[in-house]
Amino acid sequence: MSPPSRVVGSAWEDGAEERALLGTSHISRLGASIGGAVVGRAGRGTLAVIDAVVESQFAAEASERIMSSGLIDRVGKDIARFDVIGRIAEPLVSSGEIDRLVDRALESPAVDRLAGRILESPAAERLVVRVIEGPLLDKTVQRLLESEDLWLMVDVIAQSPAVTEAIGRQSIGFADQVAGAVRARSVSADDRLEFAARRLLRRPKRDGKP
Amino acid sequence: MTQTWERVARRVHGSPPPVVITVPEYAGLVTRAIAGAVDAALVNAIAAIVAAATALVISVFPVSHQIHTVLVAIGGVAFFIWVVAYFTTFWSTTGQTPGNRLMEIRVTRDDGGPLKPRWALLRVIGVGLAVIPLFAGFLPILFTERRRGLQDWLADTVVVRVPRDPQPSMRAVPRPELLEQ
Numbered sequence: 001m002s003p004p005s006r007v008v009g010s011a012w013e014d015g016a017e018e019r020a021l022l023g024t025s026h027i028s029r030l031g032a033s034i035g036g037a038v039v040g041r042a043g044r045g046t047l048a049v050i051d052a053v054v055e056s057q058f059a060a061e062a063s064e065r066i067m068s069s070g071l072i073d074r075v076g077k078d079i080a081r082f083d084v085i086g087r088i089a090e091p092l093v094s095s096g097e098i099d100r101l102v103d104r105a106l107e108s109p110a111v112d113r114l115a116g117r118i119l120e121s122p123a124a125e126r127l128v129v130r131v132i133e134g135p136l137l138d139k140t141v142q143r144l145l146e147s148e149d150l151w152l153m154v155d156v157i158a159q160s161p162a163v164t165e166a167i168g169r170q171s172i173g174f175a176d177q178v179a180g181a182v183r184a185r186s187v188s189a190d191d192r193l194e195f196a197a198r199r200l201l202r203r204p205k206r207d208g209k210p
Numbered sequence: 211m212t213q214t215w216e217r218v219a220r221r222v223h224g225s226p227p228p229v230v231i232t233v234p235e236y237a238g239l240v241t242r243a244i245a246g247a248v249d250a251a252l253v254n255a256i257a258a259i260v261a262a263a264t265a266l267v268i269s270v271f272p273v274s275h276q277i278h279t280v281l282v283a284i285g286g287v288a289f290f291i292w293v294v295a296y297f298t299t300f301w302s303t304t305g306q307t308p309g310n311r312l313m314e315i316r317v318t319r320d321d322g323g324p325l326k327p328r329w330a331l332l333r334v335i336g337v338g339l340a341v342i343p344l345f346a347g348f349l350p351i352l353f354t355e356r357r358r359g360l361q362d363w364l365a366d367t368v369v370v371r372v373p374r375d376p377q378p379s380m381r382a383v384p385r386p387e388l389l390e391q
Contacts, residue, residue, distance in 0.1 A: 179312055179313075182244065182313075183241070183313055186238075186240045186244055186313065187238070187241065187371075189238070189240040189241075190237070190238020190239060190240045190241055191238065193238065193239055193240055193352065194239070194357075197349075198352070198353065201353070203353060206355055
């Protein structure tokens with residue numbers, strides 16, 4: 001009888017180790033597939049049970065009892081007491097997830113459609129009419145006119161180079177227009193006066209003149 | 211196309227190109243009167259401002275009646291010099307006073323060149339002479355071919371229209387004296 005070390009050594013030499021490893025791998029894959037099938041069946045069965053429970057009369061009654069009980073009030077108070085919403089919102093805000101959600105919502109065509117419907121609705125028109133006809137606008141305008149900041153802003157705008165340049169250009173343009181009209185009329189007046197004077201003295205017309 | 215054939219024919223026959231005579235469009239009496247009125251208003255306005263400022267300064271000092279008379283005489287001479295200098299300077303430099311610029315007319319020599327100061331001075335004197343007989347010196351503008359008044363006869367000048375473009379407006383009208391040559 002050979003010692004155990006000799007047996008192991010020979011097994012190594014004959015590739016028995018490789019076969020052993022292959023066997024282990026097969027077994028583990030088989031186990032995994034059996035386990036997956038079992039888990040899948042168990043999960044589907046569980047979901048079927050949940051569906052049956054949710055759709056049952058018992059669930060409806062349970063829900064009604066829960067809703068009518070003081071549990072909801074207590075839950076609400078606890079949410080407020082432990083600042084659950086704040087604790088949920090804080091990481092969302094700090095991570096920028098809220099901004100991304102808002103941006104995505106604003107970029108969606110649904111928001112455009114909604115805004116269009118709101119603006120075109122008779123309710124919006126009524127709201128605008130009420131704002132215009134109501135005292136709010138008058139008070140706002142009155143307060144605006146009474147504020148010194150407004151007149152300061154008007155002064156700044158009126159003295160801005162762009163505005164003064166535009167006014168100057170407009171004035172020059174108007175003066176040019178008037179001067180052009182005077183010139184045109186003076187040319188015809190020259191000809192008329194000359195024509196009348198020459199006719200008076202029975203002199204011929206100037207060469208090249210009509 | 212006709213002009214091209216004409217050029218070819220002239221080159222073949224060795225004929226010189228035709229001389230195209232163009233004359234400037236001369237300004238009439240009304241245009242020149244408006245320009246003169248604008249200049250007169252400007253000259254008087256500046257003179258009035260200067261006179262008022264001078265009178266204000268002089269009023270600070272005690273001035274006797276005789277000195278006052280002398281100052282008035284000096285003011286009159288200064289006004290005369292101012293008027294002569296105004297017209298002489300503008301006519302001999304750009305050929306246009308501000309009134310002329312407004313009405314787009316220019317005073318030039320008969321040959322189209324600029325006026326020399328002495329001719330401009332002579333023209334100012336001519337204007338004065340034309341004014342003396344109740345403005346009768348300007349009447350020849352209505353009857354002469356190139357619309358020249360007494361001052362133009364004296365200084366050998368004409369007044370032409372100069373629209374916005376730098377060249378005076380030309381009208382294809384033959385000049386009588388050139389055609390006679």
